Amino acid sequence: MSTLPNTLAEAARMIAAKQASPVELTQIALDRAAALDPALHAFIRLTPEVALAQARAAEARQMSGTLRGKLDGIPIGHKDIYETAGVPTTAHSRILEHHVPTRDAAAVQGWAEAGAVMIGKTATHEFAWGGPSFDLPWPPARNPWDVSRFTGGSSSGTGAAVAAGLILGGTGSDTGGSIRAPAAFCGIAGVKPSFGLVSRRGVLPLAYSLDTVGPLAPTVEDCALLLQAILGPDAEDPSHSQRPAPDLLGTLGDGVKGVRIGVVRHFFEDEVPSTPAVRAGIDHLCDVLRAEGATIRDVTLPPVLDFHDVGWIILMTEASSVHEPWLVPRFREYGEILRERLAMARLVSGSDYVQAQRRRRELCVAVARVMCDVDLLICAGAPREAPPIEEVGKFTSIATPGITIPFNLIGQPTVSFCTGFGEGGLPVGAQIIGRPFEDALALRAAHAFERATNWAGRRPLI
């Protein structure tokens, strides 16, 4: 074997059947990363000593018949805003270049306890907001489908590493689309869970009331396996709902018969125009889910611009408060993009922030009202294929409404996955959105599509 299996689930089956060795898989991942990462820049650092120790422990469990589950022995990566005990956690920033945590983040701990093998820490936009930047100690990650292209951000390194087959899953964080954009641009799956479902303890914040943590992986099934391992109450995370862990896997294969789905077509056809391939991907998704027994119709939410305004004002203000200790004394240590975005954030007043939170409540109510009549929503994952990395502007995300931040604002679970390839040969994707804490149904619908088609688990020829 010279490459990793195409999906995490397949690797887990092979480990369980003793057809693959965790140490061998880990060595393949490390070798592949060593060979390809000089072009992809997916990793801030590889952690071969940690990885091989974890892999040897997994292999001992494999041999003794005591595997801990489907993540045991699986090579994964952690976005470099997830704190890792004894391993630097830099946020891709000079500010924290020498920051070595003493404790693992809750999600890092969860996957380690499940037996996953940490191959390394993955690139991010600086503090999950400033990127892609070329003036930081580490370059920005590149899209494995075309290294001249953007990966999406900010979970850029995890997106690139999963798409290139360097790892079989990894952590991301999503405040305005940072899991879903890399999933869409890199042709993989990603889950932004319900706000409050997954502990954020030990994950460096961007915006307190919007941040969520979740997985990226080759398929929706893989994401469900990864997400299941980090669910459950955490008294140390005040934003956690403290709900018991839902079962994401028991119903994953139940299909969508009788499920009512609304397509938020005005978002990606009228207000944020999408390419023909993106729209064709949505039509394809609707056709497949309809054939699987779902009922599908168009629905209307408030204008995407309303979500955009509210989302960015909240994100900017909360990010500004996070960075307050460093903003003045260490301003020049930030990269240019984050530096200037944070400076702009200081122009927003307390009154602006409160008005945004009030409007946010109205938007939540408006979406909840629409979702009385439908169980799920569908929207494009990104309006187009990945752009050239040099074309991503400093203030583009503020200047141009996006179709991912609405679902951060309302805290609802969202699954992003590949629906095909566009005119430029790069992936395009869709999002399926559930009601709060109905993550299992959103995963079920996205899995139904992947099971009926052959887009999931594809890898670029690199």
Place this chain on the structure above:
Amino acid sequence: MAEPMYRTLFDALLTHSGIPLTEAESAGIHEATRHLMPMLERLHAPRPVSLEPATVFAPK
């Protein structure tokens, strides 16, 4: 295209923040406030006084 923030207000706010910007940075950010100002204007549309923000304190 929308107007940027009044220059005097922009300068006052950034001076108050204490952030040490160069003239070029200041000019670039000021130009980009063309995108910020319409967002802020739309946010301040009148709404019922009883509508509370989504993050009210909830004693337990």
